[in-house]
Amino acid sequence: MPGPVQSIERAAAILRLLAQGSGRLGLSEIANSLGLARGTAHGILRTLQMVGFVEQDEATGKYQLGAALLHLGTSYLDVNELRSRAINWADALAARSGEAVRIGTHLQGKLLVVHHVFRPDDTLQTLDVGVLLPMHATAMGKVLLAYDANAAAAVPDGDLEPFSRRTIRTAKELTRALSGIREVGWAADVEETTVGEASVAAPIRGYGGLVVGAMGISGPIERLCDPHNRPRPDLVTFVRDAARAVSRDLGAPRW
């Protein structure tokens, strides 16, 4: 078994230190307290700052515990924040693919649509932000099930609700589908929710690679799939690139 990771130990010590006393310490004070070189302490503090566990006061340069640490139990990324941060790339994805774009997150066993960009053909369409969709029958839902352990844990035992002939019905089938999704990094739903409709989705990641949502396109099967009902590779690339661009802006490591 590998030994403890030194930088994580040191990061934990810095957080303990900041949690004590006045809670506002300068770089030298922190480095001296832990017997670290200033450069080392600074590197760890910058990483902690990046993930929101530590904040630096602009005026004094002192460090304190960050708001993200205090709200560790609640959702890590506000859904309205997610929409704001993703809006540019969602627009570009709709323009490139010619299809409607949606962004979704997990909410109590369902997929919550948090953002929707119309198909760029100027026909009458209705915003469905706030709508709840089934997890196991949509591309976005399956992405979240594949990458978000909490979402997966919320799937009830036993048979799954069917929406069409192609909906995944059993837990075993779902497990197999999810491991396939993890392998390729994206998911599709071909007539699993609605006959004649398909969708393709990829994960949106935040710091450390944590999956915070899914982004995808949807439309008629003739446009999204090849004659063998497989999603068109160019569209899959558009979706994955867009989700990656949002992830990069959210601070995800490259993958």
Next chain:
Amino acid sequence: MAERYVMSIDQGTTSTRCILFDHGGRLVSVTQREHKQHFPRPGWVEHDATEIWRNLEQIGPKALAQAGIGSGEVAAVGIANQRETTVLWDRHTGIPVTRAVVWQDTRTDMLVEELSRRPDAYIVEELCGLHVATYFSAPTIRWLLDHTPGLRERAERGDVLFGTMESWLIWKLTGGPDGGVHVTDVTNASRTLLMNINTLSWDDTLLDFFGVPRAMLPEIRPSAQTYGAATRVMPGVRIAAALGDQQAALFGQTCFAVGEAKCTYGTGSFLLLNTGHEPIRSTHGLLTTVGYQIGDEPAVYALEGSIAITGALVQWFRDGLGLIGTAPEIETMARTVDDNGGCYIVPAFSGLFAPHWRSEARGIIVGLTSYITKGHLARAVLEATGWQTREVVDAMNADSGLNLRTLNVDGGMTANNLLMQFIADVLNVPVVRPMVAETVSLGAAYAAGLAVGYWPDLEGLRRNWHRAAQWLPAMDPALRAREYDSWQRAVERTFDWIKPHEE
């Protein structure tokens, strides 16, 4: 031949953005950096122009790297900028002589009072389409010349230059002290109080009125025209457009026909209506301004309803009160309640702009009872943007004699669904967001791309416009009327707050 792109620089009030667009007007890469807001005294707002330049030095190359291209693949760059903000710098050193004075700054209010009382003050609006206000550049230039020892002499000798942000950045990009080009465009010049709205050139009567030496002013150019090639940041790239950010958004929304309008929701919000080749005078508190000028074609004018504080109120809620961690969280907080609980916030932080133009007004929160929670306050913050929009739309309808049938929106606040629905509700018209929320940047890119022939004509650009979202009105008319009445009563309570002797 490798694919080519157009770059935009959006030098805004809170941040600077650099975006690359492809031929379809689709965003390819985007980088952004905020700069510091300095509030040295109540009513003062300043930026450090050098910090803004350094931010551009960072984000420009980063945008290229993100797209995986070199500056050779950039056909042109267009600049959109926060308007009116005044930079004065030394032409020999390239160093600003003071911090830039931002359009929200009210330090010139006494000077503006004084100037407006002069018997010849009526001439100002006649010549430039604007009334004397702290908002515009000329009083600020005058104030800085009066309050900085030796500055007037240096300005008269042409050793100190004036520019709004686009002038500053173009001068820096084209070499600064080593051959930097000192230009502005008609839309930015139309916000100084110094340009004749008909001739589109600096007006001696106005220069005299404000006491601004001609030697410090940039040359006025069309909005879309190659001004020069960059020697830094993106060497060799042609700088081919500059527009004030609001005019850029009008262009990005492809409001090329008379009667087309848009409203951009950022730090402040600005409704602009294309009025064609004639400058139209408002009788309802709107401004006459230049919309754009493409090369040697005649200029297109616009009527503008300027709202000073909308997104900035959300920012104050975040930074001043600390009630939210990020701007979008205001929607989450507002959704914890069903209505405003009887509470209204009128954000007259810099007085009130259109349609009231009350510089002595200051902000208020009214209707407070023990019932009010932070959720109600969050709602009141968002509703303030909705009602202020209603006021400028009412003014626009009255001036144009037409009734607005849909509102085209763009800007950062359009990510807020609760707000967009509220705006549709209070205007009682559909609200439509186009496929590129960064319309300011798109407009600057379009103008630059047209100037260098990357795009052939306006019609082609129009075809890139698509509806990305739409909100339909769904408010009970009686409720709308009641709420509007409450809002208007709240607005009246902000008036006459600052007394002249208190300054």
